[in-house]
Amino acid sequence: MIKFCHESSIRQLKLNYKQMKKYFILACVLISLNACFRNKVDNNSEENTTEDVEEIVNSNESDSTLDTEGTKQASALSVLKLNGKIVVPPHNKVSISVPLGGYLISTKLLEGMSIKKGDIIAVMEDQKYIQIQQDYLTAKALFGSLEKEYFRQKELNESKATSDKVYENAHAQYLSQKVLIKSLSEQLKLISINPDNLNENTISRKINIYSPIDGFVSDIRMNIGKYVNPTDILFELVNPVDVQLALTVFEKDLGKLSIGQKVIAYSNNIANKKYNGEIILIGKDISSDRTAIVLCRFYSFDKSLIPGMYMNAEVELAHQ
DSSP, X not given: OHHXXXXXXXXXXXXXXXXXXXXXXXXXXXXXHHHHHHHHHHHHHHHXXXXXXXXXXXXXXHHHHHHHHHHHHHHHTOEEEEEEEEEOOGGGEEEEOOTTOEEEEEOOOOTTOEEOTTOEEEEEEOHHHHHHHHHHHHHHHHHHHHHHHHHHXXXXXXXXXXXXXXXXXXXXXXXXHHHHHHHHHHHHHHTTOOGGGOOXXXXXXXXXXXXXXSEEEEEEOOOTTOEEOXXXXXXXXXXXXXXXXXXXXXXXXXXXXXXXXXXXXXXXXTTTOOEEEEEEEEOOOOOTTSEEEEEEEESSOOTTOOTTOEEEEEEEOOOO
16 A cells, blocks of 8 residues: 555656646747847847837938028028119210311211221311411411521521620520421421421321221211301210120128129020129219219120110129
């Protein structure tokens, strides 16, 4: 009986041992699976976190790049739009007049006509032209005898053969005649007559008026047959090679401009044709409407730029 109980206990222990072993193995397997699962979850979490961080950084960098580029474009496109017109500097505009006056008897000029330096642009006529030529030739003829008398009296005075008073009188007449000839000579040049080519056979009641510049006729103020006073203007001539752009700028915008700033100009008629230039002068006189004139020069001459033409302009402003 005792032996049977002992064997039964042993079998029970073995059975329990086997069951515990199974449980142990199953527990180990579960622990291993749990550990693997946690590692996988952690790795996925880290990858997702890294990807999220990179996406945020890239997004910020992209936004920053867009902002920077947008700012640069806005800065590059910062221009001041102005209006103005084409003008000619004083040294390229000539008013033609006749210093001694006279009658206009001939001209072929028309407004807008091209002219060359030295072209005959008008013919004048007056009696005073004849008188000046006569006075010059008479004075020149008399000068010869006065000059001879002066030198004769000079020799006599040096030898004490004549008085000082006679010599001084001869000297004064000689100098006076010399001054008169010079004066008449300059008057002849004023009416385009060369004194060296003048003689009794070349005296004329007419004189020619010549163009002093290359360019075109911008204005005609006299008609044929009209008497012209010395202060009257017959024609306005323009040399357009050095035309400039005069822009009207409000007082509040003057501080934005400086010498050398780039200017792009265009007309309303041909808006797609651009003319490049730069600011050369900023006016210091503010008008009653609180504006000032800003002068610009073009980099190259264009015949289509006519004085008086209205223009639009864009001035590149300094980056803020």
